[in-house]
Amino acid sequence: MRAPIPPIPPRKSQYGIDPSLVKKRVCELPGMTSVLIKELFPDMPDVIYPSDRGIETIRKATEEALKNVDMSMIKPEHSVNILASHHGFTLLGGEPYAEMLKTLRDVIQARTGCKDIRLRAGVGLRFRETEEYIKRYGLDKHFNGKAVGIAPIDEGIPIETEIGTLYGIKKAYDADWIVHAHNSDVREVHFHRQVDRAVKPFGMSYARIETRSTYHQNMGPRAANFVARAIFDSPFVQKKFAFACFLTVAPNGIIGVDADNDLYSLNDRITFIGCRYYGKMMTLLGSIDECIVALDFPCPVVYVFAGGVIYANFAGANTDLYDLDDVPLPSYTWYTEAFYGKKGKPLLSDIPPVNPAIKMCVHNYAWVGYPSVFFSEHIPTIVVGREQADLFNRDPQNLNYMKHALIADDLETAMEFAYKVTGTRKVLIFDGAIGGINVSEPLAEYLLKKAPEVNERVENELLPKWLRQRGVDLRIGEDVRKKYAVRG
Amino acid sequence: MKLVNLVAVVDLEKCIGCKTCERVCPVLAIKVVDGKSQVDTERCRGCAACEQRCPVYAIRMEKRKEPILVGVDVDSVDYGKVIELCGKAKLNPEQVICFCTGTRAEEIAAAILMGAKSPEDVSFMTGARTGCKVECIQPILRLLEAADIKSVPPKGGWQWYGRTVTVWEIPEGVRRKHSSRGFYFDEDEKLLNRVKEAPLQGRR
Numbered sequence A: 001m002r003a004p005i006p007p008i009p010p011r012k013s014q015y016g017i018d019p020s021l022v023k024k025r026v027c028e029l030p031g032m033t034s035v036l037i038k039e040l041f042p043d044m045p046d047v048i049y050p051s052d053r054g055i056e057t058i059r060k061a062t063e064e065a066l067k068n069v070d071m072s073m074i075k076p077e078h079s080v081n082i083l084a085s086h087h088g089f090t091l092l093g094g095e096p097y098a099e100m101l102k103t104l105r106d107v108i109q110a111r112t113g114c115k116d117i118r119l120r121a122g123v124g125l126r127f128r129e130t131e132e133y134i135k136r137y138g139l140d141k142h143f144n145g146k147a148v149g150i151a152p153i154d155e156g157i158p159i160e161t162e163i164g165t166l167y168g169i170k171k172a173y174d175a176d177w178i179v180h181a182h183n184s185d186v187r188e189v190h191f192h193r194q195v196d197r198a199v200k201p202f203g204m205s206y207a208r209i210e211t212r213s214t215y216h217q218n219m220g221p222r223a224a225n226f227v228a229r230a231i232f233d234s235p236f237v238q239k240k241f242a243f244a245c246f247l248t249v250a251p252n253g254i255i256g257v258d259a260d261n262d263l264y265s266l267n268d269r270i271t272f273i274g275c276r277y278y279g280k281m282m283t284l285l286g287s288i289d290e291c292i293v294a295l296d297f298p299c300p301v302v303y304v305f306a307g308g309v310i311y312a313n314f315a316g317a318n319t320d321l322y323d324l325d326d327v328p329l330p331s332y333t334w335y336t337e338a339f340y341g342k343k344g345k346p347l348l349s350d351i352p353p354v355n356p357a358i359k360m361c362v363h364n365y366a367w368v369g370y371p372s373v374f375f376s377e378h379i380p381t382i383v384v385g386r387e388q389a390d391l392f393n394r395d396p397q398n399l400n401y402m403k404h405a406l407i408a409d410d411l412e413t414a415m416e417f418a419y420k421v422t423g424t425r426k427v428l429i430f431d432g433a434i435g436g437i438n439v440s441e442p443l444a445e446y447l448l449k450k451a452p453e454v455n456e457r458v459e460n461e462l463l464p465k466w467l468r469q470r471g472v473d474l475r476i477g478e479d480v481r482k483k484y485a486v487r488g
Numbered sequence B: 001m002k003l004v005n006l007v008a009v010v011d012l013e014k015c016i017g018c019k020t021c022e023r024v025c026p027v028l029a030i031k032v033v034d035g036k037s038q039v040d041t042e043r044c045r046g047c048a049a050c051e052q053r054c055p056v057y058a059i060r061m062e063k064r065k066e067p068i069l070v071g072v073d074v075d076s077v078d079y080g081k082v083i084e085l086c087g088k089a090k091l092n093p094e095q096v097i098c099f100c101t102g103t104r105a106e107e108i109a110a111a112i113l114m115g116a117k118s119p120e121d122v123s124f125m126t127g128a129r130t131g132c133k134v135e136c137i138q139p140i141l142r143l144l145e146a147a148d149i150k151s152v153p154p155k156g157g158w159q160w161y162g163r164t165v166t167v168w169e170i171p172e173g174v175r176r177k178h179s180s181r182g183f184y185f186d187e188d189e190k191l192l193n194r195v196k197e198a199p200l201q202g203r204r
């Protein structure tokens, strides 16, 4: 069996415990191993990062992708806002996304002569998160002091759309032109269901609370994505939109950079990548019959990664998150969470339970700043270290998380307890390991055995259905094959 | 219901009087007076919005010596009226509105029946929208509207701007134009209607 892959190190942040308090990583425990994504699915695309060419490869790929983009609308006297999101900085340590942003700025200035180029980096529910990344990656310096984090409670601006007034963050739009700088990682597939993934930040990272609340409370789980499209299609945004530039990601790493003046073309390509590659990982992990989950990544509980899949998705992996027809409500979304009544049961009998394969969660390291009580309420959870428990008890979004969780003094004790209580030796570690996943030996064997049949099923049965439900032509795969090092 | 265990504290040396904190506070508990920010500690619901947006990091969140339990007892109002209000807002009384505090629609309806006239009053009375400060503004505005209350946003503030569209209000033309791209308007409308009508678990 392979040695575990080094996990993403703990990161100093106001949203997590001090890295020195993370005494041991889960993959360092006895019996842990790793499986490469390419071992599971040999037809995953080749990655450009990580590679021995280092971060330079991201700069080159960005420059190359931008060659096909029209920037003639940007004049030297204009201002440009490069719009970014926190999520990009959680991918492979954050450096690739930061490098794409820096390159974008340099290329725009070189091509157009424009000097007033700003970075506006949106956040989720941790309002200072991108502020931390801006400092960490020297973006403030690179943008000559014109790099700021923007939050959904900052001053707003009304945007007239075909479904009425919605609200954006004023600072996101205070330039002549906007450049949408994002990534194709699927992350919250339980929310966006891979519908208009490329458009979503217009309804989230760049949007005010009114808009985000519309998405999560007013529309329903499958109509919600239209909120972002309505904003993007509005005359106000269309007048400012110059082009989009995306870091394209597969579960095994960065596969390229895609840039386009037509966001919907780019969207179709990343829908294909999302369904085909992430769909396979999601379906494979959904086939796990029983396991202990270990959280060990510098991100809130829901966002910790394993093989490109986040914990929130695994909590719903007992249903097909990509199936829009048969799965109206995944086991976890905010709509689902809202629809549990006072007796703790779903208000509708057809709401699926949280993935019953998860027998216990060992929370070794994860951040606050996202309401996570649903997870400790529905999955037996043991948190390592009192400091981490205290942090959750101080977080206005997680005042009830520890009410449902146990505390262990150290990781070894927590794992021993989990093994004893659950009776399973299968462990799935969400620690952001790059190029593979860290798991226990019995789970590695299970996944390697299952993967070929999952591959077959996704290719022949599920992928055509998923794309049809999204109105995306299967032939888009040809464009993707041409763009990336894709076999099969 | 929320156990408020934090309170905002301003470092007056650092404060530059920019009023950002005042504009984002969901319960109007912080105000700039004579160029410096002041917290009404009894009012503060410990949400950290001010601490997270102060441009000069002049605010810190401290643990309260004596936490305050805030919430509205739904039994103190006529539950029939709660059901009526939630129904008008197309919400099930038992559905969760604020994920951070676990506040359900019934408690927000009860707060309105007990006199809340704005989202700020609702947050002050129930603690809702003092966690993430983001996700629950719309159902709160829908419930206020259902009670025929015309709230106006705090003057000069950024607390909220207005109620937005719901799935029931999506125009037919929009539904037809976009339904082939994975937007399930009709189906989700039916789903939310079923939730609204679902039997209550907690009472009677």
Ligand code: SF4
Pocket: B010, B014, B015, B016, B017, B018, B019, B020, B021, B022, B032, B036, B037, B053, B054, B055, B056, B057, B058, B059
């Ligand atoms: S946001 Fe900060 S600097 Fe501005 S008034 Fe409030 S405390 Fe003072």
Ligand code: SF4
Pocket: B007, B008, B021, B024, B025, B026, B027, B028, B029, B030, B039, B043, B044, B045, B046, B047, B048, B049, B050, B051, B130
């Ligand atoms: S309620 Fe929130 S924004 Fe208002 S003073 Fe307290 S912590 Fe600050």
